[in-house]
Amino acid sequence: MNKQTRWLDLEIKRWTEGKIISAEQAASIRALYPEPPPTLSWGLIVFSSIGAVVVGLGMILVFAHNWHAIPRFGKLGIIFGALLAAHAGGLAVWRKEGWRRQLGEALCLFGTMAFGAGIWLVAQLYNIDEHFPAGFLIWGLGALAMAWALRSVPQGILAALLLSIWGGFERFEFQAPVDWSPLLVLVGLVPLAWHLRSGLLTAFVLAALSLLVLCNESFFAESNSVWLTAYALSVLLVGAGILLDDDSSRTAQRKVITFFGVGGFVFCTYFRSFSAVDRWVFATTHGAGDAFSTAGTLAYHWLPFVAGMALWVILLVRVWRGVRGVVPLGDWIYPVALIFSQFVASTAYRQVPYAPGAQPDRLSGYSDRFIVFNLICLALATAWMVRGCRYGQIRPTILGSLFFALIVVARYFDLPGTLATRGMVFIVLGAVLFAEGFYYRKLRREAAEEENA
DSSP states (O other), X not given: OXXXXXXXXXXXXXXXHTTSSOHHHHHHHHHTSOOOOOOOOHHHHHHHHHHXXXXXXXXXXXXXXXXXXXOHHHHHHHHHHHHHHHHHHHHHHHTSSTHHHHHHHHHHHHHHHHXXXXXXXXXXXXXXXXXXXXXXXXXXXXXXXXXXXXXXXXHHHHHHHHHHHHHHIIIIISSOOOTTHHHHHHHHTHHHHHHHTOHHHHXXXXXXXXXXXXXXXXXXXXXXXXXXXXXXXXXXXXXXXXXXXXXXXXXXXXXXXXXXXXXXXXXXXXXXXXXXXXXXXXXXXXXXXXXXXXXXXXXHHHHHHHHHHHHHHHHHHHHHTTSSOOOOGGGGHHHHHHHHHHHHHHHOOOOOOOOTTOOOOOSSSOTTHHHHHXXXXXXXXXXXXXXXXXXXXXXXXXXXXXXXXXXXXXXXXXXXSOHHHHHHHHHHXXXXXXXXXXXXXXXXXXXXXXXXX
16 A cells, blocks of 8 residues: 555545545545555665675675686586576566566576676686677676566666676777667667666666767767767757656656756856866867768767757747647757857867966957856756746756856856955845745745635
8 A cells, every 4th residue: 555545544534533524425535546556666676686686796706716616517507507597586486476576587687697707707717818898798788688578677777787888898998989889778778768667777778878979989089079969968868858748657767867968968068167178178179171080970979969959849849839838948048058069169170289377269269158158057047046936846946046056156266356356246146046035935925826816
């Protein structure tokens, strides 16, 4: 029995005992709210999965300690026996209903851990000197296959982690990034997360996909191109979150997608609002004809941008046709900022590498572009505060206020001049927050009066 059902039963009992309603009326009211089907506890899911992983790691360490004393066929028997026993037992229990299904999923997760251990142990047993990231790839593909077979969130999370480790080793250990690694996550895990409607799996998949794209691009491209790709991905995710507003069945996924999108956008914009950081990002930028010389770099740079802008165009068309409600004006800051950034990057000339204390480079005509990113930050913070006050929502009000305060405090350390000049910064900040409090209170009171009218 969930919390809402318990509350309803207690209230009906209180109304019946107080003779507010009759027993027949109580039965009729209770019949309107049938007991929802039992669901698995997240505590059971999380702890059983963690337990399976920990047990798997412990058994690997135990066998590793005594590995030299076990004959070869005994080693093979242990490897394949543990693998088969875990998956066979897990599948047998998984077919049952209730908590047994989750227990079976945990056993299968242990089997996937045994599969990964078997890869390394067999390689060590037969002295196979192979490219070791391939082991993580095979292990990740095995976890991906089990994730689809069982429709399993823990298996999908393990697959996302393993494929990220594989791509990271290829990029940083061997300087040989695999361009199709993000595509593997996109094709293999994104549809699974969408099908399962899991916010947790969506978070891991988005993190893995973003990590692989940015790591791979960083090998070919310069800092500005990587930053632009991160910016485009964040704008794409913000738009996707807005499109999912109307689908109540995907609330958890929408929150995760919006968090990644807005968080990435805020970080990238605030990062570029510092003049020294902005010049460092653009320190070795090429012109439009030279910046993106390879097909791979072109794909990394332009595909997220084109996909993000296409999604916002779709959103605009849906609003224009009345398919969905009006998108708040403040949300259009995201695509406008992306267009500005892409324009600046595509028209910049090669600049002299930035050194501390050097004067801003005037060749490109955009040496003051960090001011625009400050304005974008201020516009976004203001939009959040106005939206929160207007609709009586405390979360955007607080987030906008904190972001505004963060911008003002950062500019306090940038401003030249006396303490009196810098002190005006805090006076302005306090005045804005003070006025916001009155505005919020006024709108809440007006809303309450309309409800009571």
